[in-house]
Amino acid sequence: MDCWHCRKTALGACRFCGRGICEDHTETRPFILSVYRGGAGDTPRALVVEDALHCGKCTPRPSPVELSELDS
Amino acid sequence: MTTTVGVDVQPTDIWAALDSALDLGSLRPKLADGVEVVRFETRWGSGYTMVKNPRGPAYFRFSAEDGEIIDMLDGTRTVRELVVDRMRDSSAFEFDNVVDLVALLQEGDFLEERWVETYALVGERLDSAAGRRGKSFRRFLRVQTVQVGPRMHDFVDFTYRWGGRYLFTAYAHVVLLTVLFGGAVLFYLDVHDKHFAISSKALATSFGLLFVLDLAATMIHEAGHALAIRHADRKVLAAGFQLYLGHPAFFIDSADIMMSTPRERVRQAWYGPYSGFVIAGLCGALVWFFPDAGMAQTLFNLAVLTYVTAAMNLIPFLELDGYWICMDVFQTTGLRQRSLAFLRHELPRKVRTRAAFTRFDWVLLGFGVIGAIFTVIALLTSYLFWKPVFGALVTKMWDGGVTGRVLLLLIIAFVLGPLVHWIFDMLRSLQRRIRFLVRRLRFKAELSWRREAGEMISNLPMLTMLPLDSLNELAGRAQLRQVSGGSIVVRQGGSASEFFVIRSGRVNVIDETPDGEEDVLRSMGPGEAFGELALLQGTPRTATVRAEVDTELFTIDKGSFDRLLADSVTSPELAPSVSALMSVWSMPPFRHLSARDSHTVAEAGRWLAVLPDIDVVKAGEQGDAYYVVGSGHLSVIEDDSFIRDLGPGDYFGEVALLLDVPRTATVRSRTPARLFVLDRAAFNKVIATAFRSGALRVTAADRMIQERT
Numbered sequence: 001m002d003c004w005h006c007r008k009t010a011l012g013a014c015r016f017c018g019r020g021i022c023e024d025h026t027e028t029r030p031f032i033l034s035v036y037r038g039g040a041g042d043t044p045r046a047l048v049v050e051d052a053l054h055c056g057k058c059t060p061r062p063s064p065v066e067l068s069e070l071d072s
Numbered sequence: 073m074t075t076t077v078g079v080d081v082q083p084t085d086i087w088a089a090l091d092s093a094l095d096l097g098s099l100r101p102k103l104a105d106g107v108e109v110v111r112f113e114t115r116w117g118s119g120y121t122m123v124k125n126p127r128g129p130a131y132f133r134f135s136a137e138d139g140e141i142i143d144m145l146d147g148t149r150t151v152r153e154l155v156v157d158r159m160r161d162s163s164a165f166e167f168d169n170v171v172d173l174v175a176l177l178q179e180g181d182f183l184e185e186r187w188v189e190t191y192a193l194v195g196e197r198l199d200s201a202a203g204r205r206g207k208s209f210r211r212f213l214r215v216q217t218v219q220v221g222p223r224m225h226d227f228v229d230f231t232y233r234w235g236g237r238y239l240f241t242a243y244a245h246v247v248l249l250t251v252l253f254g255g256a257v258l259f260y261l262d263v264h265d266k267h268f269a270i271s272s273k274a275l276a277t278s279f280g281l282l283f284v285l286d287l288a289a290t291m292i293h294e295a296g297h298a299l300a301i302r303h304a305d306r307k308v309l310a311a312g313f314q315l316y317l318g319h320p321a322f323f324i325d326s327a328d329i330m331m332s333t334p335r336e337r338v339r340q341a342w343y344g345p346y347s348g349f350v351i352a353g354l355c356g357a358l359v360w361f362f363p364d365a366g367m368a369q370t371l372f373n374l375a376v377l378t379y380v381t382a383a384m385n386l387i388p389f390l391e392l393d394g395y396w397i398c399m400d401v402f403q404t405t406g407l408r409q410r411s412l413a414f415l416r417h418e419l420p421r422k423v424r425t426r427a428a429f430t431r432f433d434w435v436l437l438g439f440g441v442i443g444a445i446f447t448v449i450a451l452l453t454s455y456l457f458w459k460p461v462f463g464a465l466v467t468k469m470w471d472g473g474v475t476g477r478v479l480l481l482l483i484i485a486f487v488l489g490p491l492v493h494w495i496f497d498m499l500r501s502l503q504r505r506i507r508f509l510v511r512r513l514r515f516k517a518e519l520s521w522r523r524e525a526g527e528m529i530s531n532l533p534m535l536t537m538l539p540l541d542s543l544n545e546l547a548g549r550a551q552l553r554q555v556s557g558g559s560i561v562v563r564q565g566g567s568a569s570e571f572f573v574i575r576s577g578r579v580n581v582i583d584e585t586p587d588g589e590e591d592v593l594r595s596m597g598p599g600e601a602f603g604e605l606a607l608l609q610g611t612p613r614t615a616t617v618r619a620e621v622d623t624e625l626f627t628i629d630k631g632s633f634d635r636l637l638a639d640s641v642t643s644p645e646l647a648p649s650v651s652a653l654m655s656v657w658s659m660p661p662f663r664h665l666s667a668r669d670s671h672t673v674a675e676a677g678r679w680l681a682v683l684p685d686i687d688v689v690k691a692g693e694q695g696d697a698y699y700v701v702g703s704g705h706l707s708v709i710e711d712d713s714f715i716r717d718l719g720p721g722d723y724f725g726e727v728a729l730l731l732d733v734p735r736t737a738t739v740r741s742r743t744p745a746r747l748f749v750l751d752r753a754a755f756n757k758v759i760a761t762a763f764r765s766g767a768l769r770v771t772a773a774d775r776m777i778q779e780r781t
Contacts, residue, residue, distance in 0.1 A: 069089040
């Protein structure tokens with residue numbers, strides 16, 4: 001697989017969208033593996049990877065998206 | 073991230089639902105409850121709009137035009153509808169402005185639907201978990217501020233209701249002004265008739281006393297501001313203690329006053345020094361009436377410090393209260409920078425050419441002159457008048473050895489903190505100016521070859537329509553490099569970071585084969601250029617370039633090339649997009665767009681060539697496209713009657729970008745015409761691309777205002 005940006009051989013894939021990235025174009029950002037409720041306040045907690053690969057091209061939407069259709 | 077197992081699956085197209093949820097063009101932005109919008113008219117320009125979000129709180133200042141868009145954010149229109157509505161009002165395709173604004177308000181949590189920065193929160197939590205220990209101390213070292221929370225407003229409110237409000241009545245002003253002026257006269261007499269001066273028996277006592285009194289002076293000053301904020305029915309957001317360039321001081325966060333009228337803002341800024349002058353006058357009067365009282369010396373010291381603090385704050389060039397007052401009186405932002413820039417550049421030019429002064433020029437000139445005079449008088453008065461006041465103490469401390477001198481310097485830093493800050497700023501500015509002058513001199517020395525570089529670049533066949541500004545900047549950014557014969561200029565497979573134009577000499581373009589052989593592809597001489605393809609395509613160098621003889625090259629770095637040249641380069645594979653970009657820019661509705669946004673529009677839309685006498689749209693037919701006339705003329709016809717002519721730059725059909733509505737008129741070509749067509753799918757793509765573009769948000773974030781404390 002080639003790097004999305006420069007067409008050099010990719011060394012990894014973006015954790016968010018799957019695009020290939022070479023070392024020069026690698027960026028990192030936290031990735032949420034799983035969310036659960038716990039602790040005294042039963043507040044949401046997240047298991048995260050602190051420095052997952054990010055291609056810098058895709059835009060993980062920061063605010064959760066409401067999908068009421070999933071209730072049906 | 074989460075999975076749902078064992079749920080009855082209904083025939084819902086969840087991907088369509090997700091598509092719709094992510095389609096920000098269909099978002100109906102509505103300002104959250106409690107968001108306050110205030111529009112201000114100004115004497116110069118078209119005014120501005122302030123928006124306050126109580127969640128935070130956060131304050132944004134927008135242009136008057138953006139304010140008109142904000143007024144439309146009532147949840148009844150989608151983003152796409154807002155774009156079309158604005159198009160009708162301004163005749164410009166302002167998708168960039170609308171999307172910027174909505175995205176900025178959304179990310180600032182100004183909209184009804186809450187915005188959660190999930191990834192930023194995760195990053196923050198991970199940071200705080202890593203270094204919680206000592207964090208608050210490090211924070212103090214960084215910002216040098218200890219802040220008291222929102223309870224401060226309750227305290228100010230209590231003080232205002234239980235007496236403070238009377239300070240704003242006409243009777244109170246008569247009393248306060250009498251104390252202010254009468255006290256100042258008596259203070260003068262304290263110094264000259266009764267020979268009061270700042271002094272104390274021991275050095276440590278002098279230092280400690282002045283330190284405490286200096287704090288008292290700033291506290292009185294900030295209390296005046298706080299009460300004026302409450303009087304304007306605004307909130308004191310916070311208060312606290314900070315080190316202002318080593319100068320200890322109390323502060324209040326007065327950002328909320330920005331939502332008030334200029335008159336209230338002037339009052340708020342004035343009440344700091346005003347309260348200081350009154351207290352100082354009161355102390356001066358008490359000292360004059362009771363010179364032998366035990367507290368007389370302390371009161372005199374307090375009067376001195378309070379006068380210094382109040383007077384310092386009124387110097388217009390210091391960007392303190394005096395500056396804010398001038399800004400609101402003249403209704404001009406960035407007054408100091410604009411005034412200094414005017415005095416430095418515009419004024420000499422206008423005087424030289426005997427050009428007429430506008431009213432705004434007079435404001436800038438007036439501010440500059442008054443500011444300079446005020447500063448000189450303040451410094452002169454300080455020197456002449458304060459010599460008898462501080463003289464004894466200064467002499468005593470200076471003669472008291474190293475400790476005394478250090479303490480003296482500390483006292484000067486405390487008292488003159490803002491002035492010291494200003495001097496630092498001026499020195500920094502002077503350093504920048506000297507650096508600029510050196511660069512300018514060097515540039516002048518290099519002018520002959522830079523001019524030659526500019527001419528050579530503009531004559532390159534691969535460049536078309538290079539604007540003069542870009543050419544000038546390129547000539548300024550070009551570097552001259554000398555390469556000896558036989559040296560490699562670029563290596564095949566290497567990364568591309570420069571573009572080259574040959575000034576003199578000769579180079580060979582060589583293909584290096586895997587078995588080490590070299591194949592000379594071509595030879596290049598003066599006026600020819602190489603290295604553009606690898607830069608444009610972001611690929612490694614495709615060939616080696618070696619100097620055949622001693623050669624001089626003009627080089628342009630990648631950053632300048634991308635910014636100034638890339639859009640003008642015509643190479644076979646790029647020609648269509650460059651020409652499309654230029655065509656889009658040539659049409660008035662798109663003229664304001666950035667290169668990136670124009671590119672988006674150029675990619676989404678298409679061109680349509682029509683012969684004369686062709687009905688482009690017919691009355692009664694359903695339409696789903698918006699047209700802009702690139703060239704030619706068309707007629708708008710209703711019920712067989714000619715209504716109006718459409719020429720280059722005119723547009724029609726914008727409603728069709730939103731709805732399947734029957735066309736109300738027929739548009740028929742009168743001459744051969746070229747139309748730019750943006751259909752609904754393309755329009756949706758333009759909006760979605762703009763929302764995804766981080767660059768837009770960065771530009772928009774510039775509109776955030778600085779807090780004024």
